[in-house]
Amino acid sequence: MKDTRVSSIGERALISVLSKIFKAPDGEEKGDEGILIGAGSDDCAVxxxxxxxCLVVTTDMLHRTTDFPEGMTPWQMGWMSAAVNLSDVAAMGAEPTGLVMAIGMPADTEIAFVEELAKGMQACAEFCGTAIIxxxxxxxxELTITGTALGRVKKSQLLLRRGARPGDLVCVTGYTGSAGAALEALQSKKPVSETVLKALFEPVPRTKEARQLASSGAVTSMMDTSxxxxxxxxxxxxxxxxxxRIREDALPILREVREFASSPEELTELALYTGGDFELLxxxxxxxxxxxxxxxxxxxxGxxxxxxxxxxxxxxxxxxxxxxxRGYQQLKA
Known part of the structure; x- marks a missing residue:
């Protein structure tokens, strides 16, 4: 008997199913003139x-049990809740213009916890030049946080997942595999540097870099690596x-992550297949x-x-x- 549960197909396949229902118009088609990019194909709607x-819009939901690893402070949970949304705005080459944050929490949550959560959100927003509006x-x-981020960009500078051509160079910002190494360290109780832990607990949205990349006219496509x-x-x-074609010896991996990996195979696993880095591809x-x-x-x-x-x-x-x-996927069993 065919398995009809969402866990059998995972997040990306389910997004594809729902996008057909929403019938998101594409900028190249004769759809609603107000919608340039609809649901499903990019980091943000446009x-x-x-x-x-043009205005870019994205939303992301985080849960205490599945998205916030043990050891995170309330401030870091707030930071991450804002960062995941602002990273999507960055992926489109846009300037963040505001964040709307919805917080669901148990009634016995301490007020001080919520205050620190809010301070973390605001700190990340301010770092990216915007605010919680x-x-x-x-x-x-359980603690559940849903954020919606808005951004603005010139149509001529909007960056999408489509546009790459054979012969183009493939680049990434920052480092890859750091957040994955941090999570593995927490789960296996192995020591790891504060730098590596911060990659997981306090991911940095590349909004400033994205704006400069978009205005350079050199980028043909872009997305984040969350x-x-x-x-x-x-x-x-x-x-x-x-x-x-990706060159293995060109992958930017922190020295601490290379030392943390127990084998070349584990290092490749961390660099390619673990999520949470929020860099730009x-x-x-x-x-x-x-x-x-x-x-x-x-x-x-590459x-x-x-x-x-x-x-x-x-x-x-x-x-x-x-x-x-393969990589990180919500809903997948």
Missing amino acids: LDLKGED GGDLDTHA DGLAMSLYDLSRQSRVGF ITIDPEKLKKVQNICNLTVI ECTKYEAGIVLESPECELTIIAQ
């Missing part, structure tokens, strides 16, 4: 502001219809690389290929292996 700008409070069986580098590569591949016109090299900590990790070539990892010995389509 609304036409009838001038040279409203929200809602309610009782709930669900892991491998999963993000597949998402970008589907939308842009390109393949990727970017494709760049190779002729315009100089325009972005000094914007931020940006590493070229290049775009023909879609039929798939997504592969090239070892230092030039051996190719297929990068699997």
Whole structure:
């Protein structure tokens, strides 16, 4: 008998099912003129502001038991709740313009806990040049936070998951695998540096870097890596219809993470298949690389290929292996 539960298909497949119901119009189709990008295809929906700008909108839900690891402070929970939304705004190349946060909590929650939660949210918002502009409070069986972030960007600078072309360079900001190593350390009770722990507890939305990247004119596509580098590569591949050849020895991995990994296989697992880093995955016109090299900590990790070539990892010995389509997914059993 076919398994009909959502756990049998996971988050991405369910999004695809729901997007067909919502019938989100695409900017290239004759849909509602006010909606440039609808549900399902990108990090944010995009609304036409009838001038040279557009509005990007995203929402994300976090739960105490599934999204906040043991050891997080209320301030860090608040920071993360804002960061996951602001990272989506960054992925579109947009300037954040506000956050609306809804908090559901048990009735016996301490007031001091909620105050620290709010301070963390506001700190992250201020770091990204915006603020909490409203929200809602309610009782709930467990702490549940739903954020909605708004951003503004010129239509000519809007960055999408589609747009990459064979020959473009593949880059990432920051480091990969740090949050995954932190989570593994917590679960296995192994010691790890504060730097690595912060990657998990206090992810930094790349909003400032994203604005500069968008205005450079060098970026052909972009998204964030919150669900892991491998999963993000597949998402970008589907939308842009390109393949990727990623160089294993080019992956930017913190020294502490390299030392933490017990084997080369575990290091590859951390770098490719664990989520929570909230970095930007970017494709760049190779002729315009100089325009972005000094914007931020940006590493070229490979290049775009023909879609039929798939997504592969090239070892230092030039051996190719297929990068699997897996990473962090909600709802998956």
